[in-house]
Amino acid sequence: MNDEIKNYNDKVDQGYRLVCNLLRSEIDKVLSGSESKIWHGHPVWFLEGNPIVGYSKLKDSVQLLFWSGQSFLENGLEAEGSFKAAEARFTNIDEVNTKDLERWLKKSIDIQWDYKNIVKRKGVLERLK
DSSP states (O other): HHHHHHHHHHSSOOHHHHHHHHHOOOOOOHTTTTTTEEEETTTEETTTTTTEEEEHHHHHHHEHHHHHGHHHHHHOOOSSSSSSOEEEEOOOOSGGGGHHHHHHHHHHHHBBBOTTTTTTTTTOOOOOO
C-alpha cells in the first residue's frame, strides 16, 4: 500500500474513510501493475504515466473519477468536466457496488485517452486504446 494514500485516507472522517479504503483496495487489486500517488492533493493511479482513476473527499461525498470514463458507456458514471472524465459519488460504503467498480476498473485499462500529453497537445486528447 502506498503510504501517502494511507495517510490521505487516515485523515478522512470515519464514514468516508471506509469508502476511501474500499476504493483503494479494489483499485489496487485490479490495477496491480499501476503507479499510485497523491497527485494534486488526491490519490490517483497511473498506467505508463497516464492518469486512469482517482478519488477525493468532497464536502458531502467521495468522488471516484475515471479520466476516460465517458467512453466506458456505463450506467452509474456521470460526465465530469469538459474532457472525457466520468465520476461516481458515494456518501457511504453501502453505495459502492464492487462488481460495477471492478468492471469500470477493467475498462479503464482497455479504454484510455492520452491525458499524459494533453498540455503538449494544447488541450487536444487522443485515444490510446
